[in-house]
Amino acid sequence: MKHKLLPLSETMHYILLALREPLHGYAIMQKIEKMSNGTVSLAAGTLYGAIENLNKHGWIEPVSGETGRRKVYKITDKGITILNDERQRLRHIISLYEMSEIDEEV
Amino acid sequence: MKKFKLFFNIVEEEQWLNEQLQKGYRCTNISGLGIYTFEKANKASIIRLDYQDYLSANRFEEYKTIYEDFGWTHIRGSRFGSIQYWQKTADSQNEIFSDRQSYVHYYKRLMNYSLSLAISLLMISYMIYKDSSLYETKGLWDMEGSLFWKAFLFETPFVIIKLLPLIMVILFGFSYLHAYRQYSLLKDK
Incomplete structure (x- = not known):
């Protein structure tokens, strides 16, 4: 059966992509705001819950040390595999978008 | 100003609290016995209630830090399975959940x-x-x-x-x- 977090939601997608560099909670939100050109603004509870969930599944992990009381996270190898699978899936869907005009002519 | 009220429903409690805040107050204290303390405020505030099961000391610290970074102030809530009361000055993001x-x-x-x-x-x-x-x-x-x-x-x-x-x-x-x-x-x- 498919993993319950798949296909990735917009929130999970952005967090995993943002965590290709190590960041703490609030910095994740700031980065996502930039990445999405201001269209995705995560709220505190959603971010906390998502971090907890991704960490539980081993797709992200805390990195030791750094900014004091703020916990810093980074994507894991497992998380990167998930992103690669999602990339394949989305590429295929995009290809269907692009093929639709040709199909109509057939 | 102190008000006494008992709630058995978190959603109704949050609604009632925000009605009080809309009258130009902010909440300064909530006691476990249903006593809510308010004071006059210049800026409009908003309260959101969350519920969290038991959290380890570390997890609770992380939970609070993330909310505080987003501008929320923790009014009440323990880490042993309890309602968490969060208040902040109203602005463009007044929710604690976004999806x-x-x-x-x-x-x-x-x-x-x-x-x-x-x-x-x-x-x-x-x-x-x-x-x-x-x-x-x-x-x-x-x-x-x-x-x-x-x-x-x-x-x-x-x-x-x-x-x-x-x-x-x-x-x-x-x-x-x-x-x-x-x-x-x-x-x-």
Whole structure:
């Protein structure tokens, strides 16, 4: 059966992509705001819950040390595999978008 | 300004608190006994209630740090399975959740919270009621006329107090159903 977090939601997608560099909670939100050109603004509870969930599944992990009381996270190898699978899936869907005009002519 | 009010439903409590804030107050303290303290404020504030199960000291610290970074102030809430009260100055982001999945999880937590309280109170009720009848005056039901009514009315307040746990079971039961309704509405979409 498919993993319950798949296909990735917009929130999970952005967090995993943002965590290709190590960041703490609030910095994740700031980065996502930039990445999405201001269209995705995560709220505190959603971010906390998502971090907890991704960490539980081993797709992200805390990195030791750094900014004091703020916990810093980074994507894991497992998380990167998930992103690669999602990339394949989305590429295929995009290809269907692009093929639709040709199909109509057939 | 202090106000006294008891709630059995987190969603209703949050609504009532925000109605008070809209009158130009902010909340400064909430006691476990239903006493809410407010003071006049220049800026409009907003309160959001969350529920979290038991969290380790580290997790609770992380939970609070993330909310505080987003501008929320923690008014009340322990790490041992409790309602978390968050307040902040109103601006463009007045919610603690920003996607549907978070609300689904939130209502699921509220369901578990109401249900576990209802079940605990039901067990307490059972222990209170199993060995005693509701009215304990001997021969009450054989009395006649004014004597019966005097004895009956005298004992009724005590009976109501004795019934409190059961009344609370029903109130938390409604709270559970309310959360379940929201949960299933969001989940089916």
